[in-house]
Amino acid sequence: MGVCGYFAVSRKCLVVLSLRLLFLLPAGLPVRSQGDSQSDNKVMDNITVRQGETVFLRCSQGDVVTHTAWLNRSSILYAGEDKWSVDPRVSLVVLNEEEFTIKIENVDISDEGQYICAVQTRSRPRTTSVHVIVQVPPKIINLSKDIAVNEGSNVTLMCFANGKPEPTVTWKLLSSTGLVSEDEYLEIPSITRQRAGTYECTAINEVSTDVQTVELTVNYPPSVTEGRDVGVTLGQTGVLQCEADAVPAADFEWYRDDRRLFNDLDSIEIEDNGKISTLTFYNVSEVDYGNYTCVAINKLGSANTSMVLYEVIEPTSSTLLQALSSTTEKTVFTEEMTTSLLDMTTSVIEKTASTDYAIWGGPGAVQDGNSGTMGTHTSTCLLIIIGLQFLLKF
Structure with a gap:
């Protein structure tokens, strides 16, 4: 009891x-x-x-x-x-x-x-x-936080999950195809900027699937696109452009020779928009022409490129008349040369015809030592015709 x-x-x-x-x-x-x-x-x-x-x-x-x-x-x-x-x-x-x-x-x-x-x-x-x-459906219980590293660093991401049956864990970079790891740990030695992006961890068993992501940022110094020279006429608007690739995003600085340029102070406008910076000149004057340097900077380094703003002269009425006069004189000269060449060609052809008749007088005629004259005249005609065609191109 x-x-x-x-x-x-x-x-x-x-x-x-x-x-x-x-x-x-x-x-x-x-x-x-x-x-x-x-x-x-x-x-x-x-x-x-x-x-x-x-x-x-x-x-x-x-x-x-x-x-x-x-x-x-x-x-x-x-x-x-x-x-x-x-x-x-x-x-x-x-x-x-x-x-x-x-x-x-x-x-x-x-x-x-x-x-x-x-x-x-x-x-x-x-x-x-x-x-x-x-x-028990899988549940990711321990996942790496979003991370930012410098290019060349070694990176390890981890993803732990529980469930019953025990889930399988895989890693995938969303910007690429295929799995990058079939383990709870993802090892990336000497990471490059191409391996940056969103990484997806998937835990799966017979019951269901659990998915979570990690954002991996790779920092690297700026690299700039080669600057392009720009020609502008006096009084017009000129724009110089600078493009830089960097993480974190680059800050831009503009220089004229060794002097840094700023908005308002130099009658210019500097505008940064993401990867691109523009330097705009309004009502370009003589003093604006010259060499300019764009510098892109972030915490990992800097890069620069130079470009030239040069003058473009618009044609005036006097220059147009001079060009027209020159063209007219050239046309007259060409016509005179063409007429002269045509006369020479006609003369050579007639002479060749008479010579040929004298040499080839008829059946049984005997050729003398001057029979090569025909070939010489023919070559001369060809040279004259070629020269005529060359002049006619102008």
Whole structure:
């Protein structure tokens, strides 16, 4: 009577003692009495349920049942219609001559384990056991923070996750294709600017997937695009442009020779917009022409490029007349040369024709030593024609 005391014996205490004696379940574990058959104690297939779902525990009755109970390890959940569990998630579903079913809602990992249905019939006691497996979706519990490093540094990113079954962890750089690591740790030696970006850690198991990201920034000194010279006429607007690639973004400075330029003070406008800085001259004057230097600076270094603002002279009416006069004179000269060459060509052709007739007087004529004259005249004609074509191009 040590369990319940000598005088104050509660109803529940009596039920516990009765169940243990009736079902021979010391500490809640089933033990077959001598003479029990193997079929008296049944083991059902495991029940797999996901965390947060509801699990139903069913037990068939059969014959004439005098007592029945559902137990979890050493604790009684239900004894017949009486609820012994203080867990509000546990409730009775069905209790009749054929079935004894209870349910556990919002299942958690602590609910995993063996459950026993103990039944006492008029003939003999029997037990049915089932093992509940609780699957837990993966959850990333430890992830590297967003990080900024200098180019050339060694980088290690980590991603730890738990879940049941144990999740697989992979890393991926979103700006590229394919996985970059299939481990909780991602090692990047001597990182370059091309490896900067958003890294995605994925933890996956049979239940679901958990995804989180880390932003990796790679700092590097500025590099500038080669400056382009710009020509502007007096009184017009001139714009010089400087482009720099850097992380962190570069600050720009403009210089004329060794003197730094500022807005307002030099009748100019300097405007920075991300990677590009522009130097604008309004109503360009003679003093604005010259060499300018753009310097891009960040905490890791600097780079510069130079460019020239030079004068472009617009054509005036006098220069146009001079050009036209020169063109007219050239045209007249070309026409005279063309006429002269045509006359020379005609003369050569006529002379060649008469010579050919004298040499090739008819059948049986004999060629003399001057027969090469024909080839000479022909070559001369070709040279004249080529020269004529050359002049006509102008």
